[in-house]
Each structure stands twice: as structure tokens, then as C-alpha cells.
Amino acid sequence: MPVQTPTGLPFDDIRHLIATMPDADIVAGDAARERQGQLVKPPGALGRLEDIAIHLATWQGKAMPTADRPMVAVFAATHGVAARGVSPYPGSVTKQMVDTFTAGKAAVNQICATFDAGLRVFDLALDLPTPDITEDAALDERACAATIAFGMQAIAGGADVLCLGEMGIGNTTIAAAICHALYGGTPEEWVGAGTGASGEILARKVETVREAIAFHGKALSDPLEVLRRVGGREIAAMAGAILAARHERVPVILDGYVVTAAAAVLHALDPRTLDHCLAGHVSAEQAHRRLLARLNLEPILDLGMRLGEGSGAALALGVVKASVACHRGMATFAQAGVSDQA
Template structure:
């Protein structure tokens, strides 16, 4: 495993010595999840009530200021150091023709990220964000989950531990993105196992597949879930979300799970980009619904199942722009909204400061 950032230092190619390296060690972290800083959130609410505007007039911007304060642990939230972390991997099921693009595009897009030619590069420049791109063994895709588990438990745990290294002190918000041909198929299989329903509830066009290719994608998800159905409860949903992640997931999705979990341990706010990243968060949510309280869904993907998934995890997206690119693009755009929330909260005058009469 290696990281190829467009800026900043690369990550190590192995987990840190003290990083959890088994699924049991990762499961144990759920008993240690820190909560929000309620005093910081209360301080923001108190100041919000004194600003020169009617109560609630800035709508969700006011909620975002409190959310940032609570997870940054600051009575005065700030957003000067955003980071975008994009995790990249290949998938065995890509060979079944579930995407409009060949698996070789994954590696080609990494080079595009490095050269600054992707959409996420432009958006990182716009929001002045540090971009890190983490490759996860692109020459060794996961197994085809129709025939075998995508990963064994050790591979899954190591990928999660690797993802945890993307979280460092001093990050104001962590924007999570992904790249990997075939990974909307993987996300669909994950969600079908986590929440039941029919495969058609969770399968969408992804990179734009239609007709026979779409039918193939639907069949792959159906067969993959059936292949591992012994991991499901009698009620039709997963007994152990981490085992299900290993069975039908991907290395980049496991790394995303690790990054989200590490961000929670470090009280770092997280913006989730799109269907695949939200599917990773759903694995943690299924274990403990409180585990992703430090996360916002950045945007509503045009991938149809994303709306249903947001409902399942109880998250209302920040933006709805009809996007479905991935790469962390929706998360990066949502940073602009959070910056607006912070600037309004910290820069506006109070009624007393401005000499403006308050509400009667």
C-alpha cells in the first residue's frame, strides 16, 4: 500500500505499530468512542442568538457551526485546514463487466490526480485543501465476491488500519472520497446485505451502465449476496457488519471505514462524499448508530440508491447538485458551505456590538 498525494508527505506503506490490526481490535474501539464537546456547541448557540439576524434566519448554516464546534472541541469553530483524502483500489468483480470503463482506468486516474488534471484537484485549489491520494495495492484487486470472499479478515483489518493513518492532528474537517472501477457494485452489495430489500433497491448506473451491462451488474450483486448469505441473519440483514465488509467490500471501502473511525477517535469532523463513501460509513452505523455522529453527508449523489441509504443512516445531505463523480468532489464543494457557516458565525456583529435593537 502506498499514498500518492498531489501535495504533502506520503503515508507509510504499512500500518503504524500501534494501529489495530485485527477486526476484534477494531471492534473494541466502539466501546471507546468519544462524544461531542457539548459545552463548545452551547457556546456557539449562545452567540448565534445574539447575532444581528432573526433567530434561525441562516437555517442549516447555524446547525453546521454548532456541529463543527462540537467535534472540533472549540467554542469558536474554524475551517482553515481542510483535508481531502481519496482512497483508491481495484475490484475482482470489475472483470465481469459491471462498469462502463475497464479496471485499468483506476491506475490511470491516480496519475491524473498526481498531475493535477482531475476535478478534485480543481476543487481542492478552490477551497485551499490539502489533497492526499492513497493507493491500495492496485496490482492486486480483491477477489471476485461472486466466487469467494473479497478479502479475508486480516486483509480487511489491515486496510482499515491503513485508512486510519489519514487522520492527523490539526485537520479542521476531513473530506473523504474514493476511486475504483466497479465500486458502486461493491457498495450495492454492501448495502443489500446491511439493509435487505431487493438488489434492485441498491444497484444504479454507476459510471453510466445501461441495458445488458446494467443487467449484469444487478446479477452480480444478486449472486454475490447469495454466495455469502450464511453471514446474514434470518431477518435478512447482516449479523456482523465487519465480516460482511470483508465478504463483499473493497480495500478502499475498508480504508474509508478506518478513516471514519479514526476521525471519531480524534474528534475530527468528516464530510462523506457520495454513495460509496456513505456505504462505508453505513458499516460503522450498523455496528453503532452513534459511530458516525461526527459525519455529514456532503451531497446527494445522482446514484439512485444514495437517497435510500441516507434515509437508513438518518443523514440529510448538505448539497443536492445531481453529481455522481466520486473523488471527494461533493465533499470538497460542501466545504464552501461550512466555510460560509463559520464566517457568518464568527464575523457577524452582535446586536450590542452593532448598536442594533434586538427582538422585542
């Protein structure tokens, strides 16, 4: 199959969204930083919690940030590469897990309940896997742009913090292909165990990534072409959610390797696209730490998790909520009648 060149038309809207992103609210951030200096504690005593509160204030545009309406959005999709045996689990597990989310019985459900977060699960045509990326593009340009637009619905309903997660058997192979396309190196540097791949399965993952990048070749010089050719529906939708959150001044907490790979596409287009994002955790997937370093994102948690489904981002939300509670609820030195530094 000959490599197609991009038409430029559907993706123009996406490029426009990036070009018109709002900047940080420096005034709100400075006000939050000033308040942190007045709270009844030694300067910097709450460490990263202080930085997180200031980050939320800067992007929400208010000196007293909130985390009262957090939303965890999980995007689920199926991939043609799953048929190549790149996971210990069959592709049918994706839909079965979506049913488990709906029934409230997955790990992410319990974590959301613990931190009073809403959960929305987006079914992205689960009965229609994308083509095998070693033989064809995952999406055409129009479908990719439409899926990005669909993902922008994640912030509907007025969330003040958005956590992103995913579900899709085979999608750590997809994430590795995206990273290899964006950053080069070898497939082995970007491929990891995923849901527990080892031996022959892991070797198939590596070879699948190698073949996919060779097949699409020079077309992968454009990050949006990387997204549509070796990505997937959940990857495109999460990119859309990140962009929509930026335009609505909603801070984003990223989950694991797959979510971060979606973010990496935007970062490759313009590094500023992720300025409103926090890395919820660094997963056990061996390439995730390397990818976070590329994006200059410091994870909030490092617990050896590799579950996906937004679980790490939702767990990090607990830290974010504690940060906001301290920022809003602590007394200042003057209010508490405590002597400040001499």
C-alpha cells in the same frame, strides 16, 4: 468454497475503537448555539449554516470552530468484479485516474484549489485487485483490519475537517452489495448506473450483487463480515478514516454512494459512529438518497453529481467554510450597536 466463520481476533481492535469513541462536547455546542442567538441577524435566518457551525463546534470541542486545515482524502482500489463487465469502463481506468489526481487535472483538484483544501490520494494496492466477491471474500479478516488501520492515517497532519472520497471501477457494485447485505430488499433497489451502466451492463451489476449475497449467505449477519467479504480496500480504509476522525474530534464530510456505504458498515455496528459526520451531497446514484435516509443524514447539496473522487464532499466544504466564517466573523447585536428583538 465453504463459508468461513470469523476468528474474532483482528476485528476485536476495531470493535474496541467503536466502544471507546468520544461523545459530543455538549458544552461547546451549547456555547456555539448561544453565540448564534447573539449574532446580528434574526434567529434562524442563516438556516442550515447555523446548524453546521454548531455541529462543528460540538465535535471539535470549541465554541468557535475552525475549517482552516481541511483535508480531502481519496482512497483508490481495484476490484475483481470489474472483470465481470459491471462498468462501461475497464478496471485500468482506476490507476489512470489516480495519475490524473496526482497531476492536478481532475475535478476534485480544481474544487480543492477553490476552497483551499489539501488533497491526499491513497493507492491501495492498485495492481492487486480484490477477488471477485461472487467467488471469494474480498479480504481476509487480518487484511481487512489492517486496511481499516491504514485508513486511519487520513487525519495525519492535523486536519480540522476531513472530506472522504474514493476511486475504483466496479465499486458502485460493491456499495450495492454492502447495502443489500445490510438492509435486504432486492439487488435492483441498491444497484444504479454508477459510471453510466445501462442495458446489459446494468443487468450484470444486478446479477453480480445477487450472486455475491447468495454466495456469502448467513456470514453477512455481522457488519464487519459484510465489509471484508463484499467490500474492498477503499471501503475498509474509509471506515478507518471515519473512526480515526471521531477519536481525534475531526468532523467528517462524506461524499457519494460508495463513501456512504463504507459509513453504513459502521452505523450497522453502532449508529453513534456517524454522529460527527455530515453528508456532503446526495448523488444521482438512485440508491444514495435511500441510504442517506437509512442513516438519518441530510445532504448539504443536491446537484445531481455522480463523479465520486470526493468532489461532492469537497464542494460541500465551501458551504461548511462559509458557515464557520459567519459564526466566527459576524458581529453580535451588542458589538454592532443594532437593536435586538423587543
